[in-house]
Amino acid sequence: MSSLFDTHAHVNFNAFRKDADEVLRRALEAGISVTNVGSQFSTSRRAVEYARKYEGEAVYAAVGLHPIQLRDRTFEHRDDESDWELPSTEIRTRGEVFDYDAYLELARDPRTVAIGEVGLDYHHFEEGDDVEMMKDEQKSVLRGFVRLADEVGKPMIIHCWDAYDDLLSLLDEVMPEKRGIIHSFIGSYKTAKKFLDRGWMIGINGIATYSDSYDRLIREVPLDRIVVETDCPYLAPVPHKGERNEPLLVKLVAEKVAAVKGVPYSDVAKTTTANARRIFGLA
Numbered sequence: 001m002s003s004l005f006d007t008h009a010h011v012n013f014n015a016f017r018k019d020a021d022e023v024l025r026r027a028l029e030a031g032i033s034v035t036n037v038g039s040q041f042s043t044s045r046r047a048v049e050y051a052r053k054y055e056g057e058a059v060y061a062a063v064g065l066h067p068i069q070l071r072d073r074t075f076e077h078r079d080d081e082s083d084w085e086l087p088s089t090e091i092r093t094r095g096e097v098f099d100y101d102a103y104l105e106l107a108r109d110p111r112t113v114a115i116g117e118v119g120l121d122y123h124h125f126e127e128g129d130d131v132e133m134m135k136d137e138q139k140s141v142l143r144g145f146v147r148l149a150d151e152v153g154k155p156m157i158i159h160c161w162d163a164y165d166d167l168l169s170l171l172d173e174v175m176p177e178k179r180g181i182i183h184s185f186i187g188s189y190k191t192a193k194k195f196l197d198r199g200w201m202i203g204i205n206g207i208a209t210y211s212d213s214y215d216r217l218i219r220e221v222p223l224d225r226i227v228v229e230t231d232c233p234y235l236a237p238v239p240h241k242g243e244r245n246e247p248l249l250v251k252l253v254a255e256k257v258a259a260v261k262g263v264p265y266s267d268v269a270k271t272t273t274a275n276a277r278r279i280f281g282l283a
């Protein structure tokens with residue numbers, strides 16, 4: 001059995017409130033390591049609590065504040081391709097104010113392996129938004145998290161939607177020492193190359209199984225720069241699209257990478273797992 005590493009899971013979210021332990025057990029029994037990623041303070045704290053609970057096992061935490069959590073609103077979570085919806089896709093965000101010291105404490109925990117998810121999201125602006133002000137706010141919070149990542153010496157997990165150019169120029173100003181993962185990457189190879197040149201890893205998830213639009217990207221990004229992820233409960237890979245996703249299904253993402261690259265599945269499993277362990281400082 002080849003092991004795998006789901007580098008971006010949210011088993012710490014309410015979608016798993018009733019069965020998080022069963023879901024994590026299933027993953028661990030299948031040889032899958034999991035990093036649970038926080039998107040606000042409460043879910044970041046819960047990610048650390050799970051990682052502590054599974055001390056000695058392959059469950060880790062990332063702590064951060066997702067850019068959409070900076071505003072108080074409700075919207076539908078859906079992928080780019082449309083007809084897809086989960087029962088629990090309505091996302092309510094809280095308008096959290098970034099508290100550096102509170103996150104610092106979580107970030108210092110030995111079970112915390114990365115700072116994220118943090119980043120820029122220009123996709124979810126709404127009519128009437130003061131877009132320039134909101135972009136500035138996202139950038140200033142992101143700069144704060146870069147400082148935090150450098151203070152604790154850990155890599156970052158970055159979410160970016162419709163904002164790759166701004167992300168690149170921000171990183172060129174304040175490049176985090178340990179780099180990290182550009183998660184759920186959905187840009188072109190040309191854009192991916194800019195992140196690769198700057199030392200970042202590319203995170204591939206179930207979106208890659210929805211169509212062949214990402215095949216070229218998968219072919220061109222070297223295997224030693226790819227990590228796989230689920231982003232569960234969202235983005236379940238085909239043939240589970242639309243269902244609640246979970247770390248076990250990361251196998252389908254790795255299978256897609258193997259098929260597109262034309263390399264054995266075991267190579268994808270081995271290399272992406274080694275990549276994840278290296279970036280998270282677990283090697």
Ligand SMILES: [Zn+2]
Binds near residue numbers: 008010037117231
């Ligand atoms: Zn996520």
